[in-house]
Amino acid sequence: MRRDLELAYIVLEVPEPSSLDGLFSDVVGLVRGEPTSGGAVTWRNDDRAQRIVVTAGPANDATSIGFEVSSDDALEAMATQLAAIGFDVVDGSDDEIRARRVNRLVRTEAPWGMSIELVTGLASASSPFVSDTMPSGFATEGVGFGHVVVATTNFDAAVQFAIEGLGMQRSDSLQMELAPGIDLEVWFLHCNARHHTLALARAPFEVPQRLHHIMVETNDRDDVGAAFDRAWATDLAIPNGLGRHDNDRMFSFYVQSPAGFQVEVGHGARLVGEDWDDDRVYDRISAWGHQPLRQS
Numbered sequence: 357m358r359r360d361l362e363l364a365y366i367v368l369e370v371p372e373p374s375s376l377d378g379l380f381s382d383v384v385g386l387v388r389g390e391p392t393s394g395g396a397v398t399w400r401n402d403d404r405a406q407r408i409v410v411t412a413g414p415a416n417d418a419t420s421i422g423f424e425v426s427s428d429d430a431l432e433a434m435a436t437q438l439a440a441i442g443f444d445v446v447d448g449s450d451d452e453i454r455a456r457r458v459n460r461l462v463r464t465e466a467p468w469g470m471s472i473e474l475v476t477g478l479a480s481a482s483s484p485f486v487s488d489t490m491p492s493g494f495a496t497e498g499v500g501f502g503h504v505v506v507a508t509t510n511f512d513a514a515v516q517f518a519i520e521g522l523g524m525q526r527s528d529s530l531q532m533e534l535a536p537g538i539d540l541e542v543w544f545l546h547c548n549a550r551h552h553t554l555a556l557a558r559a560p561f562e563v564p565q566r567l568h569h570i571m572v573e574t575n576d577r578d579d580v581g582a583a584f585d586r587a588w589a590t591d592l593a594i595p596n597g598l599g600r601h602d603n604d605r606m607f608s609f610y611v612q613s614p615a616g617f618q619v620e621v622g623h624g625a626r627l628v629g630e631d632w633d634d635d636r637v638y639d640r641i642s643a644w645g646h647q648p649l650r651q652s
């Protein structure tokens with residue numbers, strides 16, 4: 357299985373970047389990074405220079421997802437493979453490389469309408485990661501900064517892009533009736549030991565925001581509970597309270613950002629090893645919990 361690809365960063369474009377400050381800092385426990393060379397706000401969840409980049413603009417969605425490849429050779433091979441199945445791959449400009457704080461960057465367009473950036477050498481921050489609200493920090497070593505879930509009407513092409521283009525593999529999938537007449541299908545894809553780095557949901561119709569949620573995983577189980585208490589003390593919507601997912605067994609909750617997308621704060625997901633043989637179709641999202649608690 358592929359183990360040389362990690363979620364490096366996500367780029368969000370929202371009308372008011374400061375609207376996310378309270379959620380990211382006070383609830384989730386991320387730490388501000390240095391602004392990019394273009395002036396964008398950045399956030400960290402480990403010793404890397406930036407894991408979330410927030411730009412100002414009308415999209416109100418994620419616009420780019422960065423994946424870090426372990427070597428230039430591996431990056432070249434992925435670029436060649438993407439081109440072979442019909443995707444245009446272009447080299448990032450010097451400005452883009454500087455703004456992303458990476459050594460190399462190539463870019464293509466995913467079928468779900470986001471820029472996918474393959475990078476090497478995401479820089480380290482100038483200071484260690486210290487978060488008052490997340491004292492034990494986040495699990496990122498060898499597994500990237502978290503996971504990303506997107507919804508797309510272009511589902512079949514999206515799956516092909518991720519599996520044939522990026523070399524991801526399916527961990528398992530979810531198929532259930534969300535509400536009468538509304539089916540939910542999600543594929544959970546891995547490219548390292550994290551159960552899923554990317555999940556793709558089949559959207560029944562065009563959705564205004566393709567980013568459903570980003571997930572960060574804490575090192576300490578109690579930090580999830582403390583983050584939940586902090587979320588509860590705000591007036592942010594909590595689409596799903598504490599619970600445990602059936603497939604990756606993550607203990608987590610979901611808080612909704614002022615921009616609409618959600619942040620899942622979790623702990624204790626099981627890892628995918630070389631011997632993974634548990635690719636099956638689940639018919640429920642959670643073993644328990646994740647009840648809808650507070651709507652916006």
Ligand SMILES: [Fe+2]
Pocket residue numbers: 503505569570571620
């Ligand atoms: Fe998730």
